[in-house]
Amino acid sequence: MLAELRGLNEECGVFGIWGHDEAAQISYYGLHALQHRGQEGAGIATKNGKGMHVLKGEGLVNEVFSGDALKGLTGHTAIGQVRYTTEAGRGIENVQPLVFRSTTGSMAIAHNGNLINAKELKESLEQQGSIFQTTSDTEVLAHLIKRSSRGSLTQRDRVKKALSMLKGAFAFVVLTEEGLMVAQDPNGLRPLSLGKLGDAYVVSSETCAFDLIGAETIRSIEPGELLTINNSGLHSERFAQPGERAICSMEYVYFSRPDSDIDGLNIHMARKRCGKQLAREIKIDADVVTGVPDSSISAAIGFSEESGIPYELGLIKNRYVGRTFIQPTQAMRERGVKMKLSPVHQVVEGKRVVMVDDSIVRGTTSKRIVKMLKDAGATEVHVVIAAPPLVSPCFYGVDISTDSELIATGRSVDEVRELIGADSLTFLSVEGMLQAIGRPAEMKNCGQCLACFTGEYPTEIYADTVLPHEKELGR
Numbered sequence: 001m002l003a004e005l006r007g008l009n010e011e012c013g014v015f016g017i018w019g020h021d022e023a024a025q026i027s028y029y030g031l032h033a034l035q036h037r038g039q040e041g042a043g044i045a046t047k048n049g050k051g052m053h054v055l056k057g058e059g060l061v062n063e064v065f066s067g068d069a070l071k072g073l074t075g076h077t078a079i080g081q082v083r084y085t086t087e088a089g090r091g092i093e094n095v096q097p098l099v100f101r102s103t104t105g106s107m108a109i110a111h112n113g114n115l116i117n118a119k120e121l122k123e124s125l126e127q128q129g130s131i132f133q134t135t136s137d138t139e140v141l142a143h144l145i146k147r148s149s150r151g152s153l154t155q156r157d158r159v160k161k162a163l164s165m166l167k168g169a170f171a172f173v174v175l176t177e178e179g180l181m182v183a184q185d186p187n188g189l190r191p192l193s194l195g196k197l198g199d200a201y202v203v204s205s206e207t208c209a210f211d212l213i214g215a216e217t218i219r220s221i222e223p224g225e226l227l228t229i230n231n232s233g234l235h236s237e238r239f240a241q242p243g244e245r246a247i248c249s250m251e252y253v254y255f256s257r258p259d260s261d262i263d264g265l266n267i268h269m270a271r272k273r274c275g276k277q278l279a280r281e282i283k284i285d286a287d288v289v290t291g292v293p294d295s296s297i298s299a300a301i302g303f304s305e306e307s308g309i310p311y312e313l314g315l316i317k318n319r320y321v322g323r324t325f326i327q328p329t330q331a332m333r334e335r336g337v338k339m340k341l342s343p344v345h346q347v348v349e350g351k352r353v354v355m356v357d358d359s360i361v362r363g364t365t366s367k368r369i370v371k372m373l374k375d376a377g378a379t380e381v382h383v384v385i386a387a388p389p390l391v392s393p394c395f396y397g398v399d400i401s402t403d404s405e406l407i408a409t410g411r412s413v414d415e416v417r418e419l420i421g422a423d424s425l426t427f428l429s430v431e432g433m434l435q436a437i438g439r440p441a442e443m444k445n446c447g448q449c450l451a452c453f454t455g456e457y458p459t460e461i462y463a464d465t466v467l468p469h470e471k472e473l474g475r
């Protein structure tokens with residue numbers, strides 16, 4: 001749905017390329033394809049025989065790299081990032097890639113995810129003399145690599161050693177003198193894929209970037225893998241024993257573009273199957289099915305196909321609302337819903353409408369859309385959500401940091417229904433979602449992170465965290 005309005009945001013997308021004469025230009029297109037993962041900052045770093053070059057700024061990719069900005073980014077290898085920032089992470093200094101120069105060589109790093117132990121590592125590094133220039137977790141890796149440089153380790157070994165000290169969710173692209181290094185956390189929480197463009201190798205948070213640049217997808221980066229790409233080709237090794245694979249379920253539900261694939265499954269098809277599964281789980285007497293644009297359309301089509309209720313375009317998204325109008329505050333969010341969405345009166349008037357959405361975070365947006373449809377003449381609005389209820393915070397780089405923001409935490413489905421003013425409310429079951437994505441129905445070892453639906457986290461989390469179900473027990 002509308003990321004800026006609902007407060008459910010991915011924090012970044014990363015891209016990298018090795019072995020192409022137009023590395024910066026290709027990265028620019030790659031970042032364009034990843035723009036939905038972050039609109040508040042973008043950057044590209046390149047490397048040639050003389051060193052590193054970097055250009056980054058706040059804003060959209062085409063704003064940061066306007067005019068002939070790419071001209072100075074020479075070299076046959078590059079990394080880049082698009083960024084969504086949380087309140088704590090604002091400021092140009094946090095826009096990536098971060099470049100570090102030292103007498104032993106330069107290094108550029110971009111990252112997607114969130115380190116659970118960043119605070120402890122920072123404190124320990126500061127005690128050893130490190131000074132941090134940003135509030136970004138990414139800088140921690142650079143300092144760890146530098147600290148590991150004592151002794152006769154190769155750069156790859158130093159990166160491996162540093163990565164093994166990190167806990168949480170991370171997909172790193174690191175440009176070093178030895179090559180382009182790509183790493184995925186031991187649970188593979190954030191998506192990261194490898195592709196090939198002619199003789200060049202590319203990596204990206206999503207495969208939709210490969211389609212845009214004409215690259216073919218090779219495979220996902222494995223949990224715990226450090227992949228080094230240089231003139232000798234590919235070198236894959238483990239910096240950690242792979243844990244239980246737990247890719248973020250919200251990538252399938254909401255974050256990834258419908259034309260991306262994760263683990264070989266197309267996102268549009270996965271969402272459509274979630275919609276079909278929902279229609280098997282609930283029977284609703286209605287006249288028309290509509291999806292909240294954009295990410296719910298696939299599920300709405302699936303629901304319509306399976307239920308036999310016709311799909312119609314009941315809600316239209318205004319694509320030309322400038323980013324600057326949408327501020328991450330509750331008041332602006334509420335105003336923003338009206339600016340961004342309009343009902344199609346002729347479709348909904350006098351009809352019983354099934355409104356398919358991908359998730360409910362605070363509930364404010366759902367409530368306003370239900371009201372919008374009713375004001376447009378819908379006689380009934382049945383909300384069906386193509387995912388289970390969000391009840392627990394995410395510690396892995398998705399901006400749902402407190403469960404107090406989540407309308408479903410501590411409330412029954414009927415209580416949520418009443419708050420959003422719907423005639424009925426149905427969520428997809430966890431088992432149904434797993435089945436639709438093609439995973440085993442058993443939640444344990446299913447290959448997905450389900451933590452925001454179940455409160456069961458695939459890694460250790462912050463030591464002082466009290467989870468919603470623990471609060472209920474008075475802890």
Ligand code: SF4
Nearest residue numbers: 248249394449451452
């Ligand atoms: S907690 Fe939810 S949003 Fe966070 S990584 Fe897991 S599935 Fe994704």
